[in-house]
Amino acid sequence: EAGVAQSPRYKIIEKRQSVAFWCNPISGHATLYWYQQILGQGPKLLIQFQNNGVVDDSQLPKDRFSAERLKGVDSTLKIQPAKLEDSAVYLCASSLLDLETQYFGPGTRLLVL
């Protein structure tokens, strides 16, 4: 079974630029999560989707971050404009349903200069 796929693996941008990350969850997984992991810390949930609907986006900085999962499968996370403090690893995870085991992708490492 293929795991969670993410791209790109690395991205370097300058502050105020925009960036987008892509995630393809495990086939059949209805729930998709985006986490932000700052160096030396545990992942922090940004947004959770159930199929194509948002379940929890309470910790998503909505003035600059947006995410969508239009067809209930792939998802994109966008940052516009980026700030220095957005430098982190952005992890995508999926689970069959909410409250089930979450499986993580390799992450996208973002450096904002």
Add this chain to the structure above:
Amino acid sequence: GESVGLHLPTLSVQEGDNSIINCAYSNSASDYFIWYKQESGKGPQFIIDIRSNMDKRQGQRVTVLLNKTVKHLSLQIAATQPGDSAVYFCAENPLLGNQGGKLIFGQGTELSVKP
């Protein structure tokens, strides 16, 4: 508030010894706990989980213990191997309202195995 923390940020053990990684959680309503292993440059990898109606669960070379009285979680790794070197995170699911599925992660413990 909701928080999950680890007692020790680093742990160094000799190959073949047993490792114990500890975690404290603050939300007594949490129902589900998970241990993840994260190697450098990779995403967290599921190791083992436990629900609040259990106090012990065993996997292959790993055991998770849950003490709800003192809100403490531990991960025991038997016969630690160099491949076990990684950062280990505990995570809890508070199951509060519509936060179903949301995991709260601790800071992590870095396990280093000396050959």
